[in-house]
Amino acid sequence: MSYSKAFADFLESRNFKDLEYKTNESLATHCTFKIGGNADFWILPKTYTAAKDIIFAANESNVRCTVIGNGSNILFSSEGYRGAVICTSKLCGISVKGKEISCKAGTPLSRLAASAMKSSLTGLEWAYGIPGSVGGAVYMNAGAYEGEISAVLKESEYFDPSDGRIKTLTNAEHSFSYRHSVFIGSPYVILKSVFALNSGDAVEIKAKMDELMAKRREKQPLEYPSAGSVFKRYPGFYTARLIDEAGLKGYRIGGAEISTKHAGFIINTGGAISDDVLSLVELIKEKIYKLYNIKIETEIRYIV
Ligand SMILES: Cc1cc2nc3c(=O)[nH]c(=O)nc-3n(C[C@H](O)[C@H](O)[C@H](O)COP(=O)(O)OP(=O)(O)OC[C@H]3O[C@@H](n4cnc5c(N)ncnc54)[C@H](O)[C@@H]3O)c2cc1C
Numbered sequence: 344m345s346y347s348k349a350f351a352d353f354l355e356s357r358n359f360k361d362l363e364y365k366t367n368e369s370l371a372t373h374c375t376f377k378i379g380g381n382a383d384f385w386i387l388p389k390t391y392t393a394a395k396d397i398i399f400a401a402n403e404s405n406v407r408c409t410v411i412g413n414g415s416n417i418l419f420s421s422e423g424y425r426g427a428v429i430c431t432s433k434l435c436g437i438s439v440k441g442k443e444i445s446c447k448a449g450t451p452l453s454r455l456a457a458s459a460m461k462s463s464l465t466g467l468e469w470a471y472g473i474p475g476s477v478g479g480a481v482y483m484n485a486g487a488y489e490g491e492i493s494a495v496l497k498e499s500e501y502f503d504p505s506d507g508r509i510k511t512l513t514n515a516e517h518s519f520s521y522r523h524s525v526f527i528g529s530p531y532v533i534l535k536s537v538f539a540l541n542s543g544d545a546v547e548i549k550a551k552m553d554e555l556m557a558k559r560r561e562k563q564p565l566e567y568p569s570a571g572s573v574f575k576r577y578p579g580f581y582t583a584r585l586i587d588e589a590g591l592k593g594y595r596i597g598g599a600e601i602s603t604k605h606a607g608f609i610i611n612t613g614g615a616i617s618d619d620v621l622s623l624v625e626l627i628k629e630k631i632y633k634l635y636n637i638k639i640e641t642e643i644r645y646i647v
Contacts (some may be wrong), residue, residue, distance in 0.1 A: 380423025412476030463542030
């Protein structure tokens with residue numbers, strides 16, 4: 344464990360005021376893969392100021408840190424994380440103004456979609472059922488069933504640790520492309536996003552959401568821990584189909600298995616460790632390259 348007394352003292356002085364924290368916390372309990380060792384510090388800021396101060400204090404104390412949302416697109420190392428994992432789950436809140444919805448980064452994406460439906464606003468039906476936070480969805484330009492964050496996002500507010508300021512980005516400034524935004528690989532922390540939607544009929548919106556959720560239940564192995572589709576789609580191909588055609592469905596390493604229901608998912612059948620998943624990912628990549636001469640890329644983020 345990498346321990347900084349100054350950082351621990353800072354956290355203790357704010358605990359239960361505007362943040363909550365634990366030390367030596369299991370990361371497996373905080374991600375949908377249910378894989379991961381312990382983090383030295385697990386921190387839940389309750390306000391933007393707390394989030395800023397935590398990152399500032401961590402930098403001052405040379406404690407490395409990473410920000411996550413709901414942990415549904417990540418694989419934590421089974422060796423754990425030496426430093427602070429900061430989770431946005433307590434930075435939640437939605438406000439609707441006309442056809443715009445403003446949403447704090449830790450708000451579940453499904454809650455945002457449900458709120459849009461209740462306000463008779465259309466454009467986010469596809470997002471219902473994605474188990475991530477709004478911040479995580481903006482970070483990687485989440486999408487499904489022909490919908491995508493980039494099509495409905497107006498602007499985001501983020502914290503820039505390099506100068507300690509909160510800044511705003513317009514949609515164009517997000518540099519969105521398929522499963523990509525300007526935030527990927529940056530030190531920025533997404534705090535809030537505003538979505539511009541269209542008027543619709545709440546009954547029709549709900550029917551669409553229910554239809555897409557039923558599709559998810561039918562096609563995806565939701566009964567097992569996973570991080571969703573492991574690989575990005577390859578232009579012109581569905582990667583899952585290539586994996587299926589390569590005969591890899593059901594292939595197992597340790598506790599990790601290529602789902603027999605959806606070849607794009609790697610599931611944790613129980614007791615999987617991060618190396619099991621990483622070995623399966625490499626095996627899939629090599630086989631697809633050998634068979635189709637295509638280099639597929641992972642969508643999930645490995646946090647080590
Ligand atoms: C069963 C299942 C189905 C899924 N279906 C889909 C789907 O249809 N479409 C789709 O696109 N994805 C899907 N996913 C993947 C995942 O839910 C989405 O990518 C989601 O947007 C990730 O959000 P999160 O809050 O869980 O992010 P996390 O997994 O917590 O984090 C992902 C990345 O975002 C960064 N991040 C998170 N929040 C912030 C923030 N506030 N500021 C800066 N960086 C941040 C993290 O550092 C990390 O690198 C699915 C996953 C599962 C398990």
